[in-house]
Amino acid sequence: MQAPIIDDELWALIEPLLPKPGRRNNECRGRPRVSERAALNGVLFVLRTGIRWNHLPTELGFGSGATCWRRLDAWQKAGVWNRLHALLLDRLRESGQLDLSYAAVDSSSVRAVGAGGKTGPNPTDRARPSSKHHILVDANGVPVSVILTGANRNDVTQLLPLVDAIGPIRGMRGRALRKPKVIYADRGYDSDTHRQRLRDRGIRPVIARRRTEHGSGLGKFRWVVERTHSWLHNFRRLRIRFDRRSDIHEAFLRFAFSLVCWNILKRAQLAF
Template sequence: MSRDLVPDDLWTRVAPILPPRPQRRHRYAGRHRTCDRIALAGIIVVLRTGVTWRDVPRQEVGCSGVTAWRRLRDWTEAGFWPRLHAAILAELRAVGLLEMDDCAIDGSHVRALKGGTHTGPSPVDRAGPGSKHHLIAFRNGTPLTVSLTSGNRHDVTQLMPLLDAMPRIRGLRGRPRHRPRRLFADRGYDFDKYRRLIRARGITPKIARRGASHGSGLGKTRWVVERTFAWLHQFKRLRIRYDIRADLHLGFLQLACSIICLRRLRTSF
């Protein structure tokens, strides 16, 4: 089952960039370390199905939920998930499947049942504890970068952090590219201050104006980010936040983005 959860095309991209294994302190250090591929399968089971760590099927996966959680913690703290995402984006660019001229940004609310960092009263859930996913996606819906904030944070507060967090995407000769030409956004980002900041980075802002009638035509390009959120929320662990640690939930988000990018890459085979 672990090979079904972690297919060969995913594992061949994961294995070369995994953090090095910790050195054993003693000659006889107890049980052997669980294979990284099996641990990744346990993480993906939780991501896809939303089960608790204690309910990970050990017999089918090959490891316990505690082992998978520890590996998720270690890899997240080592910054592994952004590296995996950037590596797959570079492959997409190399085969011409990455349209980088246009991108769209938006945010999506999720409930945070257990609280934790980056949670706050959600304006769409009767002030219940919630978090917000922020996302920039390319024109074909390929996720570029994501972030996590509390549910009461305004979308525009993550505009510049997301732009600054864009990875430098290789894949072609020359300088790595990390800036789109145009950025599409809804009325929640309608602030002239941020338009100036976007232009200062060499990006043309395409942001709907508040109070203007509908029918600007921006939705023809901006809708793709909504579809990307739908793809992300097909992973049941991301529909409701159960992780108290914000970095672990963000790690799940980044892993889901990598899987979505890999699905796009498979169309080139």
């Protein structure tokens, strides 16, 4: 199996965001430190394949699974993935690939092996421990914000937090973007209270109502969020949650968000 490689352009964006490693004592002996790029490739290998850390093939030059896990932990604590995602959103807006004329929200449940933080009984999977990925995407399916919760949390409870989690998106002269003009959502978000709170934020809610016939017509707007969930599930580590620590799973999730944004940006560049 060929190892996944972080290409040079993406690495040029990531490298300045990584915390500087501490200086080693000259008298210390032992194995040389695995480079940041090699460790990042190891993290990407785990994200894409879903392989367990202790099965990470060291012959591919990643270093041990423990080394890659420690780097991922340190980078998550340093806020690397949040800053990388914000940087890529700015680039997407600059290239005209970000469209917040409307946004769509939805969630996806993933089984959690061994439970852990931010898990809960999944009402659609015999109450097995699971987590939910709540995401908000723009009109092109660009992932803009994400929240991890237990699977027993109702979707509507995360509607406003998803909107509030949108950071200022720059990339162009003038005011930064902070909110979509319209939000499309399915029946799981049906709440007059939340509709009013969205209006108070200057956002027009278009949310299907419960106990109404199917065929509301929202599918022609909401399909982009379902496609983005599909893109995220191409990363096998996100299909089943193996990490008991919620922050490690969130690190994988936010790294995947950045990779999806990067792929959209690269496709746009190749089109010109």
